[in-house]
Amino acid sequence: QQQVKQSPQSLIVQKGGISIINCAYENTAFDYFPWYQQFPGKGPALLIAIRPDVSEKKEGRFTISFNKSAKQFSLHIMDSQPGDSATYFCAASRGSSNTGKLIFGQGTTLQVKP
Amino acid sequence: SQTIHQWPATLVQPVGSPLSLECTVEGTSNPNLYWYRQAAGRGLQLLFYSVGIGQISSEVPQNLSASRPQDRQFILSSKKLLLSDSGFYLCAWSVLTSAFFGQGTRLTVV
Numbered sequence: 001q002q003q004v005k006q007s008p009q010s011l012i013v014q015k016g017g018i019s020i021i022n023c024a025y026e027n028t029a030f031d032y033f034p035w036y037q038q039f040p041g042k043g044p045a046l047l048i049a050i051r052p053d054v055s056e057k058k059e060g061r062f063t064i065s066f067n068k069s070a071k072q073f074s075l076h077i078m079d080s081q082p083g084d085s086a087t088y089f090c091a092a093s094r095g096s097s098n099t100g101k102l103i104f105g106q107g108t109t110l111q112v113k114p
Numbered sequence: 115s116q117t118i119h120q121w122p123a124t125l126v127q128p129v130g131s132p133l134s135l136e137c138t139v140e141g142t143s144n145p146n147l148y149w150y151r152q153a154a155g156r157g158l159q160l161l162f163y164s165v166g167i168g169q170i171s172s173e174v175p176q177n178l179s180a181s182r183p184q185d186r187q188f189i190l191s192s193k194k195l196l197l198s199d200s201g202f203y204l205c206a207w208s209v210l211t212s213a214f215f216g217q218g219t220r221l222t223v224v
Binding site for chain 2: 036043046100101102105106107
């Protein structure tokens with residue numbers, strides 16, 4: 001009930017391509033779904049987040065698609081760049097007062113080839 | 115703007131030694147504070163969180179403890195480290211928004 005399952009584990013994309021990372025959750029009480037980007041040796045940085053009342057959120061080249069009925073959400077990185085090469089984590093939490101109490105997916109290592 | 119400071123960046127400690135990792139947040143009041151651990155190549159696991167001074171909730175049973183002596187200070191401790199305590203420890207804060215992470219402490223127990 002508390003798990004967030006993330007796929008794929010690793011992803012290689014050509015420069016300019018679209019990177020897609022998927023996550024699925026089981027606990028319908030989750031109401032906040034952020035994505036984080038992490039470079040080696042650094043802390044995760046918040047990329048973009050969504051709540052279940054919308055099906056899509058876009059910020060620059062990053063888009064979250066959310067399917068409440070399927071309990072799935074995904075991150076799309078458009079026009080992927082070598083600088084996007086990093087590990088990406090999806091996460092989920094519940095309760096507007098505790099958005100930092102997160103359940104994380106296992107991460108996806110993205111490599112964007114020049 | 116808000117900033118989070120976490121130190122040290124790296125630490126090598128012998129088995130059985132004590133541990134104290136410190137985290138401070140600037141630019142915000144009464145934040146929720148969190149300690150996470152990340153094992154190599156894995157996702158992050160919540161260890162402790164705090165909604166106020168002296169208020170600590172533990173998420174997993176372990177050899178570690180946490181304390182919040184001041185509003186914007188969060189400390190992770192151990193009396194005697196185990197080999198299994200090695201990992202990347204991350205402090206985070208939130209105030210009705212997303213969680214923001216520090217740069218982490220790489221702990222190696224030898």
